[in-house]
Amino acid sequence: MREPTYFVLAALLDGPLHGYAIIKRAEELSDGRVRLATGTLYTALDRLTDEGFVRLVSEEMVSGRIRRCYGLTEEGSAALRAEAARMAEAARIVTEAYRGAAARPVRSRRQVRPA
Amino acid sequence: MSPLERRCRLLMRAYPAGYRRERGDEIIATLLEATPQGRRRPLARDVRALIMGGLRARAAQHRSLTTAVNLRLAVMAGVCIYLGMDAAGDLNSFVASEVDRAVPALPSSGWPDLVAGLLVAVVVAVAWLARRPFVIAASLAAAAAAATSYGFSHDQTPRYVVTQLVCLAAVVALTGGTGHRSPAWLWLTGIVVAAMVLPGWLPALTIPYRWWNIIPLSPYLGVIVVAVAWAAIDPRPLAAVATCLLLGLVPMMLTNLAAGIGDWFDEPGLLVAAAMAALAVWRLRHQSRRPGQARQ
Numbered sequence: 001m002r003e004p005t006y007f008v009l010a011a012l013l014d015g016p017l018h019g020y021a022i023i024k025r026a027e028e029l030s031d032g033r034v035r036l037a038t039g040t041l042y043t044a045l046d047r048l049t050d051e052g053f054v055r056l057v058s059e060e061m062v063s064g065r066i067r068r069c070y071g072l073t074e075e076g077s078a079a080l081r082a083e084a085a086r087m088a089e090a091a092r093i094v095t096e097a098y099r100g101a102a103a104r105p106v107r108s109r110r111q112v113r114p115a
Numbered sequence: 116m117s118p119l120e121r122r123c124r125l126l127m128r129a130y131p132a133g134y135r136r137e138r139g140d141e142i143i144a145t146l147l148e149a150t151p152q153g154r155r156r157p158l159a160r161d162v163r164a165l166i167m168g169g170l171r172a173r174a175a176q177h178r179s180l181t182t183a184v185n186l187r188l189a190v191m192a193g194v195c196i197y198l199g200m201d202a203a204g205d206l207n208s209f210v211a212s213e214v215d216r217a218v219p220a221l222p223s224s225g226w227p228d229l230v231a232g233l234l235v236a237v238v239v240a241v242a243w244l245a246r247r248p249f250v251i252a253a254s255l256a257a258a259a260a261a262a263t264s265y266g267f268s269h270d271q272t273p274r275y276v277v278t279q280l281v282c283l284a285a286v287v288a289l290t291g292g293t294g295h296r297s298p299a300w301l302w303l304t305g306i307v308v309a310a311m312v313l314p315g316w317l318p319a320l321t322i323p324y325r326w327w328n329i330i331p332l333s334p335y336l337g338v339i340v341v342a343v344a345w346a347a348i349d350p351r352p353l354a355a356v357a358t359c360l361l362l363g364l365v366p367m368m369l370t371n372l373a374a375g376i377g378d379w380f381d382e383p384g385l386l387v388a389a390a391m392a393a394l395a396v397w398r399l400r401h402q403s404r405r406p407g408q409a410r411q
Contacts, residue, residue, distance in 0.1 A: 019145035038146045039164030042138065043171060065144040 001083045007034045008044050009053060009072060009080040016057040016071035019045075045070060053079055118155045120147060126162060129169025131176055132297070173299075174348040182403040189351040189395065191289040192300050193358020194282045195239045199308035200359070201279055202239070205232025205264070227264035234260045235279070242286050243301040250290045254283040278366045303352060307359075310338050335360075339391065346398050354395035360388035 001009075004026070011017060011025035022045075023036045036044075048054040053076030058069045072080070116124075123143045127135055146165075150157055157165075177185050209225035209232065234257035241249045258280055265276040290296065314334040342353040364385045371377050380386070 019141065020148040023145070023149055035160075037158075037160045037164030038142060038149055039161065039166075039168035041145070042142055043164075043168045046172075062144075066140050067144060068141055 001079070003030070004034050004036055004040065005044055005048070006080070006083055008036070008041065008048065009076055009083075012054065012070065012072045012076070013080070016069040018067045018069050022070070048076065052076070119150060119157065122156055123147065126157065126165045127169070129166045130172050131169075131299070134172050177349055177351055177399075178402055179404055181405070182399050185351055185399050185403050186354065186396070187289055188296070188300065189354035189399075190358050191242065191286065191296075192304055192351070192355035193362065194285045194289070195242055195300075195304045196307050196311075196355060196359040197362040198235050198279070198282050198286070199239050199304055200312060201275075201282075202232040202235040203308060203312040205229065205235065208232075227260070227266075231257065231260040231264040235283075238283060238286060239304060240301060242290060243296050243298055243304070247287075247290050251287050254287050258283050272370070274366045274370050278362060282362065303355070307338055307352075307356065310334055339387070343391065343394070346395060350395040350398035350402065353391055354399065357388050357391035357395055360384065361392065364388060 007026040007030050008022060010029050011022045014025075017025060019038070019041060023038070023041055026034050026036055045054060049056070049070075052073055054070050055073050056068055057071040060067050060069075120143065123146045124139075127139050127143065130139070142165075146157060146161060149161065180188075205228040209229040211225070234253065238250070238253045238257045241253045245253075261276055261279045261283075265273070311334045338356055342356045346353040364382055368377075368382055368385060371381075
């Protein structure tokens with residue numbers, strides 16, 4: 001799962017959101033790293049809807065314009081959890097490797113033989 | 116409507132019309148909210164993403180149709196490209212015999228060619244834009260004009276008029292059944308015909324013929340290369356170009372074979388067109404929706 005897709009799904013964890021709210025929430029959750037362009041968001045939403053990860057929850061008219069809210073489906077929620085677990089596992093491997101390396105005593109490169 | 120919204124609506128033209136009807140207002144509302152206050156133009160990354168998203172949506176259109184429907188549309192586009200080139204040829208004959216004084220006067224009048232060419236061009240247009248009764252009426256008129264033009268001609272071989280009549284009948288047959296015809300196909304037809312025909316006309320005006328003569332096949336090669344590359348996204352234009360080439364080459368080969376001249380392997384273009392058709396059908400079978408599968 002690509003990072004923007006991950007954060008689009010993560011943005012919907014707290015409940016259904018409309019397009020602009022998804023963009024803002026994904027930016028907040030990623031500390032500003034993921035700034036979705038509008039076209040990218042709707043391409044992702046189309047794909048996620050086709051895959052059954054996201055569904056249209058409600059439609060309303062705001063200032064004469066249609067506003068649609070999207071929510072996570074069960075499959076989307078499961079896929080997000082699985083991706084988070086995969087990333088946590090991948091992070092754990094690297095973190096433990098560094099921790100182990102830090103715990104080992106540092107050997108000098110050359111053993112100096114006493115005279 | 117603000118200048119920003121006007122520009123956003125213009126950008127939305129990258130998407131297919133059906134998609135715009137369904138999602139256009141929603142995407143524009145999001146785009147307007149996401150654009151910082153006071154800006155008169157959308158952000159560069161939004162422009163880029165909308166154009167790419169629109170092209171992706173256009174390229175994905177055929178995936179919701181079955182192989183049979185996609186093939187029918189592609190074959191009809193190929194027939195229309197062939198007819199469009201025929202119409203351009205008729206116009207060329209008219210110019211040569213009635214307008215261009217540098218060319219020695221041809222023994223026949225060019226006016227029947229002009230009428231036939233214009234009517235064939237009308238058939239190509241209504242095939243994508245109008246309801247079937249209009250297509251039938253225009254095809255009948257064009258067939259009558261083509262037969263009349265052949266009657267007036269002293270140098271035309273029967274092969275051309277027979278192929279033209281078969282193509283007109285094919286247009287009528289292929290416009291039956293379900294819909295999915297759209298003006299986008301007319302654009303494709305126009306662009307391919309222009310790419311194949313215009314370079315042949317321009318050199319006479321701009322470049323000495325001896326230079327152009329070195330690369331007479333280049334427009335065809337250009338169209339073929341683009342169609343093959345585009346087949347990775349949408350193989351229908353490749354199927355259309357292959358159909359057009361086969362319509363030009365197969366009758367010629369049949370005529371030659373009937374006259375006892377050469378055999379099927381004498382014309383490498385025929386093999387190329389057959390390979391293109393096979394590649395397009397193979398890609399279409401992979402990319403199209405299966406008959407029982409739900410539409411996305």
